[in-house]
Amino acid sequence: MMTSAQNKYDLDTPCLVLDLDVLDLNLQKMQAAARRAGKTLRPHAKTHKCSSLARKQIEAGACGVCAAKVSEAEALVKAGITGILITGPVATPKKITRLVDMLAATPSLITVVDHRDSIDLLDAALRQRGMSMDVLLDVDIGLHRTGVRAANALDLADYILSRPALRLRGVQAYAGQVQHISSYEARKAASHKHLQEAVPVFRELKGVVDTCAIFSSSGTGTFDIDLTVPEVTELQVGSYACMDTEYLAIGSAEDSTQFAPFGPALRLLTTVVSRNQIGYVTVDAGLKSLYRDGGVPQVIGSGHSGMVYDWFGDEYGKVTCPGNGELPSIGTVLELVVSHCDPTINLFDRYYLTKGTEVVGVWPIDLRGCSQ
């Protein structure tokens, strides 16, 4: 942690800073929206990769957090986080051993399943240890990435119910493909259409299986849309906490030109290191510190409006300055909203926490690199 007051623009760069006031507002807004609709919030930790931020989400009212991979869940468990849902299929003997080891320490752990082969492996591993586990049936509602097709979902549910070590607790249905549709109305129509593919599956299961009570769904782009679906019981939204230009560019219910509900809590600081060209300078953040995905990062901050960032190789960025304005001098620190927060956060080991321009602490990005 910091030993004395430090200004964020004095931090060495490139680095990630997290504006605590914006973050708190984002967390409160999402939690309040879920509460008003009578839904549970289980935010996705794959975005922020940080157990300290996960704890803050839980303190704000979340029932736990989601993890994309077993190794992410392991890091969360190590930090004492409970209520973890693993949102991707755990499919190999090695991973299932890691999962079952974790379950012994954290009985609240839930995982999704989407295929007989991995179900057999999991059931056998659990029985060998005399254990049982909560699972959700992952239903593919159009992303076609993981999950069983809705038409085959009840068959696979029957199979899960026949496995002695598995407790079917409900379904997961994630429409990743609609999250960034620009028009709010088009996004709303698409999300409702796709969610309806999983609704009959969940209704049927809920009617006959006592333990079946969870319908986990949604993303930042459709949170308010999906909250109106009666069957949905919990949201697994991720990006809303940190935010990025990709999400800020879509229209919201309140404003068709930008995504109004959440602010850019996450920013990247980068410094001008070379200034020998006409019309632009070279900064110290490139592919390795700003993941090249989801459009371009946006330069913010007073005096820097109109400046445009573009990647300039692995280590550098090119910041073009508007008109015939003076170029920023060497050593000038620029503040950027990143284009795609998840993979960019995964490039760093810590967030610097800020209140205004003051650095007030550090959170380790302790799930960084947990891709297994």
Next chain:
Amino acid sequence: MMTSAQNKYDLDTPCLVLDLDVLDLNLQKMQAAARRAGKTLRPHAKTHKCSSLARKQIEAGACGVCAAKVSEAEALVKAGITGILITGPVATPKKITRLVDMLAATPSLITVVDHRDSIDLLDAALRQRGMSMDVLLDVDIGLHRTGVRAANALDLADYILSRPALRLRGVQAYAGQVQHISSYEARKAASHKHLQEAVPVFRELKGVVDTCAIFSSSGTGTFDIDLTVPEVTELQVGSYACMDTEYLAIGSAEDSTQFAPFGPALRLLTTVVSRNQIGYVTVDAGLKSLYRDGGVPQVIGSGHSGMVYDWFGDEYGKVTCPGNGELPSIGTVLELVVSHCDPTINLFDRYYLTKGTEVVGVWPIDLRGCSQ
């Protein structure tokens, strides 16, 4: 390290493996080419991010290694590596303090400079500590990213010579923009043309400055081309050690259809985790473990030829299978040559070292995340 013989296909995935036989051949070939031409090799560690690999390059005959950033150099120094050249300008008081601290422990350290402002800062910091330092003048030969324009290079050299704490040891001239030109002949013409912009600068300096003896240049794509330029004294090639599909796709002197000199020592292993679709499976490596840049990774390995990888979100890949062939089962491990090695390596904490299919060791990727 491994406690008993382990097959690489039993490793948990996604993970990076490094084929030691291919790596050794790559290192030997580059070293032999430099030696034959009477040049020095100082390979770039920004690619492999690994002090163990740097040590292997030095054992093979390299005079040291290059680092892109101060924090990379710090990690190399910590591992006991000497002969480090920092290839990007160090431009802020904070970074210069880190640089000078490092220099106290490693007097062989060299850095490039490209602007009066950063030269002033460095000179002042050195004088305050009663120290001096070797520097290269970074000459911009068409990449227009860092470096002084050739037309202004002698003026800036004069300025360096006027600074009491700086010893001008030569020039750096890197034509990054020509490295991936597909045609060997076109690449050759372009590289020679651009290098000639720095040649008169170096000749002039060498004639009047006793200490001026280094002309550092080149990349993997032009190593054999640049070796024929008499003024060039050392190569700062990087990717040749690990290799990727982006470099393998360019033509070489020996073969116009592929880059023949070096083999893909680096591979990524990924596992089929979902198999509910027609024509493709879902694997466990996505944006966060295979950096999306430089084209698409290539699936290799017997029985898997014709399979095509594409990114499928942050955590997953889609592997399409040719024709009406059987899809690989859940748990099948696929081996890929990555599309752009530098940023992909930066996503991992270790290489598993292999001989054939056997895992024979681990090297930490100890420069991972060193973007400062």
